[in-house]
Amino acid sequence: MSDPLDLLRAENPVPAPRAFASTTRRLMIASIVTHDPASTGRVAGLWRRLSRRRLYLIAVAAVLAAGCAAGAAALLHAERSGPLSGALPGPPGGKYSFSVIPSLGAGTVGWCIGEETQMPSPPLRELARKLSSDLKQALVRYDAELRHGRLSAARRRQFRRYVDTAIPDALRSLTPAHYRSSPLLREFARAYPAGEGSGVCGEAATRGRPIVAVMAAGGSGRRVGLYLTGPDVAAVRISSTATVLTRADSQLPDGYRFAVVIEPRGSPGPVAGSGPWPVTALDRSGGVIPSRFVLPSEGETAVPWQRQRGRSAVGPRASSTVPAPAACEIDPRGLTSAKLYYGSVVVHVHGSPRLEGEPYLSCAYMQFYYRGYTVQAAVLLDARHPGRLPAPLPDSLAVGSRPETVNEPQHSGQQPITGRRIGDAWLVVESTGRRGFSPLAERLGVLEKLTACVRVHGTLCP
Amino acid sequence: MGQVSQARQERFELLFESYHAQIAAYARRRVPSEAVEDVVEDTFLVAWRALERVPSEPLPWLYGIARRMLANKRRSGRRAAALAQRLAQQSERDAPAHVATGLSAHLEAALRALSVREREAVLLIAWEGLTPSEGAVAAGCSAAAFRVRLHRARGHLARELGGPAGTVGEARLDPLNGAGES
Numbered sequence: 001m002s003d004p005l006d007l008l009r010a011e012n013p014v015p016a017p018r019a020f021a022s023t024t025r026r027l028m029i030a031s032i033v034t035h036d037p038a039s040t041g042r043v044a045g046l047w048r049r050l051s052r053r054r055l056y057l058i059a060v061a062a063v064l065a066a067g068c069a070a071g072a073a074a075l076l077h078a079e080r081s082g083p084l085s086g087a088l089p090g091p092p093g094g095k096y097s098f099s100v101i102p103s104l105g106a107g108t109v110g111w112c113i114g115e116e117t118q119m120p121s122p123p124l125r126e127l128a129r130k131l132s133s134d135l136k137q138a139l140v141r142y143d144a145e146l147r148h149g150r151l152s153a154a155r156r157r158q159f160r161r162y163v164d165t166a167i168p169d170a171l172r173s174l175t176p177a178h179y180r181s182s183p184l185l186r187e188f189a190r191a192y193p194a195g196e197g198s199g200v201c202g203e204a205a206t207r208g209r210p211i212v213a214v215m216a217a218g219g220s221g222r223r224v225g226l227y228l229t230g231p232d233v234a235a236v237r238i239s240s241t242a243t244v245l246t247r248a249d250s251q252l253p254d255g256y257r258f259a260v261v262i263e264p265r266g267s268p269g270p271v272a273g274s275g276p277w278p279v280t281a282l283d284r285s286g287g288v289i290p291s292r293f294v295l296p297s298e299g300e301t302a303v304p305w306q307r308q309r310g311r312s313a314v315g316p317r318a319s320s321t322v323p324a325p326a327a328c329e330i331d332p333r334g335l336t337s338a339k340l341y342y343g344s345v346v347v348h349v350h351g352s353p354r355l356e357g358e359p360y361l362s363c364a365y366m367q368f369y370y371r372g373y374t375v376q377a378a379v380l381l382d383a384r385h386p387g388r389l390p391a392p393l394p395d396s397l398a399v400g401s402r403p404e405t406v407n408e409p410q411h412s413g414q415q416p417i418t419g420r421r422i423g424d425a426w427l428v429v430e431s432t433g434r435r436g437f438s439p440l441a442e443r444l445g446v447l448e449k450l451t452a453c454v455r456v457h458g459t460l461c462p
Numbered sequence: 463m464g465q466v467s468q469a470r471q472e473r474f475e476l477l478f479e480s481y482h483a484q485i486a487a488y489a490r491r492r493v494p495s496e497a498v499e500d501v502v503e504d505t506f507l508v509a510w511r512a513l514e515r516v517p518s519e520p521l522p523w524l525y526g527i528a529r530r531m532l533a534n535k536r537r538s539g540r541r542a543a544a545l546a547q548r549l550a551q552q553s554e555r556d557a558p559a560h561v562a563t564g565l566s567a568h569l570e571a572a573l574r575a576l577s578v579r580e581r582e583a584v585l586l587i588a589w590e591g592l593t594p595s596e597g598a599v600a601a602g603c604s605a606a607a608f609r610v611r612l613h614r615a616r617g618h619l620a621r622e623l624g625g626p627a628g629t630v631g632e633a634r635l636d637p638l639n640g641a642g643e644s
Contacts, residue, residue, distance in 0.1 A: 004584075004616055007569060007623065008573075008619075009588045011565050013491050013589075014487045014589075018486065018490075019482065019483040019486075020482060020502075028506070031503065032474070032478075032506055032510050033471050035510065035511070037470075037513070250496070
C-alpha cells in the first residue's frame with residue numbers, strides 16, 4: 001500500500017489546471033480592473049457582486065445614452081434562457097434535456113447536440129384502449145376496403161402511414177414502467193421502435209457563424225429550442241418582441257453559450273426538420289452580429305478505410321482495408337477479440353486559428369465491435385492550434401486512481417464519453433450495446449488497451 | 463488611464479493570466495462548478511487591490527486568499543441555511559463543502575474525519591502540489607506549524623484509511639519530509 005497522500009494525488013478531481021476561455025478571462029479582468037484599488041467598502045462589495053451582470057448593465061446604459069433605442073430595447077426586453085434540462089411547457093409531467101458533445105468523425109470540427117423528451121404518461125389502461133381502438137378502426141377499414149377491391153395504391157400508402165405513425169406516437173408516451181407491465185407493449189415497441197431522443201451535429205463558431213447549431217425538443221404546441229452559440233453572442237432575438245439572453249454551462253465546451261427558448265405562441269412551426277425558429281444573434285450592446293453562410297472549411301480532409309466489405313451499408317465506402325499513413329492513428333491490437341468495422345484518418349493537420357472557443361479536431365476515427373459493444377474511438381486535437389494541449393472534455397470528471405483519464409457522464413440521449421490524455425491529444429471512446437450504453441468499467445478497459453499515435457508536425461504515423 | 467495605472471493593469475493582467483487556471487483548479491476541487499468563477503474573481507480582486515504587496519512567488523499567496531474566500535462563502539452559506547431552516551449550528555467538522563465529490567467513498571470518509579485545517583494541509587500538498595513551505599504561506603501559518611499540522615493530518619488520514627499511524631498498509635511515512643520540498 002502507499003502513502004495516504006499518494007492515494008489523494010491519484011484521486012485528484014482536477015488533475016490539470018484549466019484556463020478559462022479567452023472571453024471569460026477578458027470579461028473577468030475588465031470587471032476587476034474597473035474597481036478603485038483603494039476601495040474596500042460595503043457599497044463597492046455590493047457593486048462587485050453584480051460582477052458579470054454589471055457589464056450588461058453598463059452596455060445597456062451606454063446604448064441608452066447614445067440614443068440607440070432599438071439596440072437597448074433588445075436587451076431591456078430580454079428574458080432569461082431556460083436550462084439545458086427542464087420541464088416542457090403545457091401540462092405538467094413533460095421533460096426535456098439537451099446535451100452537447102464533440103463531433104468524433106475524422107476531419108470534423110464541431111459539436112453534436114442530443115435531445116431527449118419525456119412526455120407525461122397517461123394511465124396504461126387509457127393508453128391501451130386508445131391504442132387498440134385506433135388500430136382496430138384502421139385495420140377494420142383497411143380490411144373492408146380490401147375485401148371490396150376498392151383499395152387504391154394511394155389509399156394503401158395512407159393506411160400504411162397511419163399505422164406506422166399512430167403506433168410510435170402512442171409508444172412515445174410510454175414509460176419503462178408501462179413496458180415492464182405489459183408483454184404486448186414490449187412486442188409493439190420491438191416492432192415499432194419509437195425514438196425518444198435525437199441528435200444533430202453542427203460546426204464550430206467562427207466569424208460569420210455566431211449560431212453554431214440548433215435543436216428542438218418536445219411535441220407540437222409544447223416545444224423548446226436550443227441555440228448553441230459562439231462566445232460573443234449575448235442574446236438571441238426570436239421575434240420583434242422577444243429576446244433571450246444566452247448563458248454558459250459546465251456541460252458546454254469552453255467559450256460556448258446557449259439559449260433555450262420556449263416556443264412562442266402562434267409560432268409558425270419549425271423552419272427545418274430538426275431546427276426551432278429563425279433567430280438573430282445579438283452582441284452585448286444589443287447590436288446584430290452578422291450571420292452569413294460560411295463554408296465549413298475549418299475541417300481537414302479525411303481518408304476512409306473499411307475492414308469488412310459487408311458493412312458498407314452503414315459505413316463509408318472505402319477502397320482501403322487499412323488506415324493510410326496519417327498524422328493520427330488508433331491502434332486496437334491490444335484488444336485481441338476486437339472486430340474492426342471502419343474508420344478514417346486525417347493525413348495532414350493544419351489547424352484553424354480563426355475558430356472561436358476551444359473546439360477539437362478529430363484526426364482519427366475508428367468503429368469496432370468488442371465484448372458485446374459497438375465502440376467508437378477518436379483522437380481529438382486542439383482544432384485551432386494542433387500540437388497544443390486541447391481543452392478538457394466538457395463537464396468531465398477525473399476517474400479516480402487513473403491519472404489523465406476523465407469521464408464525461410451521460411447527458412440525455414447521448415452516449416457517455418471517456419477519454420485519456422495522450423500527449424497533446426485526447427483519445428476518447430464511447431460504446432453502446434443491445435442493452436444501451438456500456439458501463440464505465442467497460443470503456444476504461446477499452447481505453448487501457450487502445451493505443452494511439454499523434455504526429456502533427458510533418459512526419460506520419462507508420 | 464495614466465502611465466502608472468496602465469502599467470499597474472498590465473502587471474495585474476500578467477498575474478491573472480499566469481495563475482488564474484491554478485486558482486480555478488483549486489476552487490473546482492472544493493466547490494460546485496457554478497461557484498468557481500466567483501471564487502477566482504473574488505481572489506483576484508483582492509490581488510488587484512493589493513498588487514503592490516504580491517510576493518515574488520505569488521501562487522501560495524493567491525491560494526491563501528482563495529482559501530479565505532471559500533471560508534467566507536461557507537460561513538455565509540451556513541448562515542443562510544441556518545436562517546432558512548432554523549438548523550442548529552453545524553461544527554466545521556461536519557461541513558461537507560470542503561470535500562470534493564467524485565472521490566472514492568473510503569477516501570472521502572477519511573477526509574471528512576480530518577479537521578478543516580488538517581484537511582487543507584494534506585490537500586494543499588497532494589492536490590495543489592505545494593511544498594510544506596509554500597503550504598504554510600497558503601495556510602497562513604509558520605512553516606514549522608504547517609509541518610506539524612501536516613504530520614498530524616497524515617497520521618490521522620492513514621488511521622482513517624485503515625493503516626497504523628503514519629502508514630497505509632506496509633509503507634512507512636517520513637512524518638516531516640514525506641511530501642518533499644522539491
